[in-house]
Amino acid sequence: MTGRMRASTARVSAAGGPTARGPALRVAAATCALALGLGACGPGEDGSTGESGSEAPSGAGPASEVPGVSVAGAPGHPVVVIDTPLPVTDPVAAVVDEGDGRALTAGGPALLDVAAWDGTTGASSSPGEDVPPRLATVSDADVGATLAEILPGVPEGSRILVAEPVDVEGALTMQVVVVDVLPTVAGGAPAESASGEAGSGETGSAGSPSAGPESPSEGDGGDGTAGPTVGRGADGAPVVGIPPGDPPTDLDSRVVVEGDGATVRPGQELVLQTLTLDWATGEVFSSTWADGAPTTAGVGELAEGVRLALLDRRVGSRVLVVVPPGLGDGEHTLVVVVDVLAASGGDDVVR
Structure with missing residues (x-):
C-alpha cells in the first residue's frame, strides 16, 4: 500500500464526541422476581405485586461468599446450589469471581445477566430457562439499591451473588440472585x-x-x-x-x-x-x-x-x-x- 493512511478517527471515548444516529437504547422492562432492582415476585397482602426494599447490605463492602449458597458455571449460565431452606437474614452480597475488564461507575452503563432462585425451595424464579442480558444504568432507579451500592468499581467479567429477603405472597423468603457483569x-x-x-x-x-x-x-x-x-x-x-x-x-x-x-x-x-x-x-x-x-x-x-x-x-x-x-x-x-x-x-x- 502506498501513500499515507488517513486516521479517520481519534480515540472515541465515553468522554465525548459525535452524537450517535444509530438505534435507540432499549432496556427490557423489569420482570417479576427478576427485576434488576431484585424486586419480589407474587401478590402482597394487599393483592398487589410485592417488591422488596432492596436495602443495600450493611458493612464495609461485599463479602467473598454467601452462606448456604455456591455458584459455578460459565458467564450467563450460572449453576447454583442452595442449602435450602435459607434462613431469612439481612441482605448479603459477594463478588464471587472478579473480572479484569472496565470498572463500572455510578451512573454509567452496565451489561448484566441476571438470574434468580427461591432460597426456600431452590426453584428458579426466572421466567423461562434463560433471560437475555440487559443494558442498565448503575443507579438505584435502574438496578435497585443493593446493586447500585455494589456495582461501582466492579470490573466487567465479574460475578456477583446476592441473597436478600423478599415478600412472596405475604411471607418473607430469601431470594438468591446471580449477576454476571458482561463485557461492553x-x-x-x-x-x-x-x-x-x-x-x-x-x-x-x-x-x-x-x-x-x-x-x-x-x-x-x-x-x-x-x-x-x-x-x-x-x-x-x-x-x-x-x-x-x-x-x-x-x-x-x-x-x-x-x-x-x-x-x-x-x-x-x-x-x-x-x-x-x-x-x-x-x-x-x-x-x-x-x-x-x-x-x-x-x-x-x-x-x-x-x-x-x-x-x-x-x-x-x-x-x-x-x-x-x-x-x-x-x-x-x-x-x-x-x-x-x-x-x-x-x-x-x-x-
Missing part, C-alpha cells in the same frame, strides 16, 4: 488479518493508530485495494484508518477480534457497540463509544450491509464492514466497526 467491549482473540498481522493494536497519539508491536489489522477492499486499518484505544474503542483512493464497490467485511460465543442468527435482538464513518471524509456519523453506552437493535433493523456482515459471526467478535451506498444509506460508502456483545431470541439465548 469485544473480548475475543485477535483474528489473523489478510496480511497475517494481529487483528488489533494499541494507539499512539490520539490522531492515528500507532505502528507499535501489535500493528492495527489491515485488509483489502475486496478488489485488491488496501482496506481500512483498525486499532484499539486504551478504553477498548476502535481507532480506524482509511486509506487514500476509491472505496470498494462491493460489500467487504472481516473479523478483527474473534469471539467465542454462538453465532448471530436472523430474528435475534443484539447488544452492540458501533462506530460508523464516511469513507470519503472520515466524518464520524455515529458512535456508541462517544455516547457512553452500547445499544440494542434487532438483526432485521440493521442496514442491509451490516446485517449481512454480522450473520453467522460469533458473539464477542469485533467486525469491520465497508458498506457500499446501495447496502447502506444510499449516499455514502460507510466504514462500520461493530462489537457484538450479546444476542438473544430464537430457541435459546446466545451470549
Whole structure:
C-alpha cells in the first residue's frame, strides 16, 4: 500500500464526541422476581405485586461468599446450589469471581445477566430457562439499591451473588440472585488479518493508530485495494484508518477480534457497540463509544450491509464492514466497526 493512511478517527471515548444516529437504547422492562432492582415476585397482602426494599447490605463492602449458597458455571449460565431452606437474614452480597475488564461507575452503563432462585425451595424464579442480558444504568432507579451500592468499581467479567429477603405472597423468603457483569467491549482473540498481522493494536497519539508491536489489522477492499486499518484505544474503542483512493464497490467485511460465543442468527435482538464513518471524509456519523453506552437493535433493523456482515459471526467478535451506498444509506460508502456483545431470541439465548 502506498501513500499515507488517513486516521479517520481519534480515540472515541465515553468522554465525548459525535452524537450517535444509530438505534435507540432499549432496556427490557423489569420482570417479576427478576427485576434488576431484585424486586419480589407474587401478590402482597394487599393483592398487589410485592417488591422488596432492596436495602443495600450493611458493612464495609461485599463479602467473598454467601452462606448456604455456591455458584459455578460459565458467564450467563450460572449453576447454583442452595442449602435450602435459607434462613431469612439481612441482605448479603459477594463478588464471587472478579473480572479484569472496565470498572463500572455510578451512573454509567452496565451489561448484566441476571438470574434468580427461591432460597426456600431452590426453584428458579426466572421466567423461562434463560433471560437475555440487559443494558442498565448503575443507579438505584435502574438496578435497585443493593446493586447500585455494589456495582461501582466492579470490573466487567465479574460475578456477583446476592441473597436478600423478599415478600412472596405475604411471607418473607430469601431470594438468591446471580449477576454476571458482561463485557461492553469485544473480548475475543485477535483474528489473523489478510496480511497475517494481529487483528488489533494499541494507539499512539490520539490522531492515528500507532505502528507499535501489535500493528492495527489491515485488509483489502475486496478488489485488491488496501482496506481500512483498525486499532484499539486504551478504553477498548476502535481507532480506524482509511486509506487514500476509491472505496470498494462491493460489500467487504472481516473479523478483527474473534469471539467465542454462538453465532448471530436472523430474528435475534443484539447488544452492540458501533462506530460508523464516511469513507470519503472520515466524518464520524455515529458512535456508541462517544455516547457512553452500547445499544440494542434487532438483526432485521440493521442496514442491509451490516446485517449481512454480522450473520453467522460469533458473539464477542469485533467486525469491520465497508458498506457500499446501495447496502447502506444510499449516499455514502460507510466504514462500520461493530462489537457484538450479546444476542438473544430464537430457541435459546446466545451470549
